[in-house]
């Protein structure tokens with residue numbers, strides 16, 4: 001789309017390993033680390049530093065339906081980890097110099113999607129950071145590949161009733177203009193959930209304090225990193 005600039009060319013980014021699962025240097029204190037999973041201190045004994053080390057500079061990329069909490073929970077997650085937070089929708093609006101509603105109205109959805117893929121590809125190169133994607137971003141195979149190469153996709157999922165309640169308080173998403181929010185969400189869910197399910201981590205974005213969802217993400221990340229195979233170097237040092 002004219003007007004949506006990227007600092008780097010779009011397309012698939014150089015891979016650092018298929019989904020990266022087996023390449024995180026994670027087993028720094030071996031199985032003992034598993035004891036920390038599920039405790040109140042979801043960051044574990046060595047706090048954000050240890051988790052970030054385990055993630056090896058990868059971005060944490062929130063995906064999920066509109067209203068799942070990608071932006072609001074993502075901002076809190078980044079604050080806890082003391083890494084930058086970037087919202088892809090806001091970056092697209094900044095790059096285009098207009099709101100998403102205006103992009104849809106002026107250029108159409110296909111042009112928005114092209115711009116979205118390019119902008120996300122560019123942001124992923126600036127990690128480690130927490131990236132909140134737009135609700136439809138993960139549907140792009142190019143974007144999924146770029147996320148797998150540079151980060152970990154975390155599917156924030158929520159019950160339809162919860163999403164409807166959250167969405168009906170907002171007016172800034174063109175997809176929900178003049179339509180029945182529940183029907184639209186069901187339609188989106190049918191198409192998108194099987195694709196969101198490709199994300200290696202799924203966390204339920206329940207109602208209640210957003211900090212609880214952040215805690216659930218941190219525990220899931222720790223579990224995920226614990227499940228990874230140690231690199232040969234780590235195995236040697238254990």
Ligand SMILES: Nc1ncnc2c1ncn2[C@@H]1O[C@H](COP(=O)(O)OP(=O)(O)OP(=O)(O)O)[C@@H](O)[C@H]1O
Pocket residue numbers: 064065066067068069070071072073089132133134135166167173205206207208209210213
């Ligand atoms: N866990 C939660 N508990 C209560 N309210 C929440 C929770 N998560 C998000 N919300 C609220 O739901 C609304 C939608 O959240 P948010 O904008 O973060 O969703 P999103 O996934 O970024 O949506 P979009 O794809 O449209 O950008 C906000 O008003 C936010 O405060």
Ligand SMILES: O=C(O)C1=C[C@@H](O)[C@@H](O)[C@H](O)C1
Pocket residue numbers: 065066089100133134135136137173174175
């Ligand atoms: O679900 C979607 O397709 C969208 C969600 C928003 O985050 C925006 O990216 C845009 O409104 C499209």
Ligand SMILES: [Mg+2]
Pocket residue numbers: 070071072087089132133134
């Ligand atoms: Mg958002």
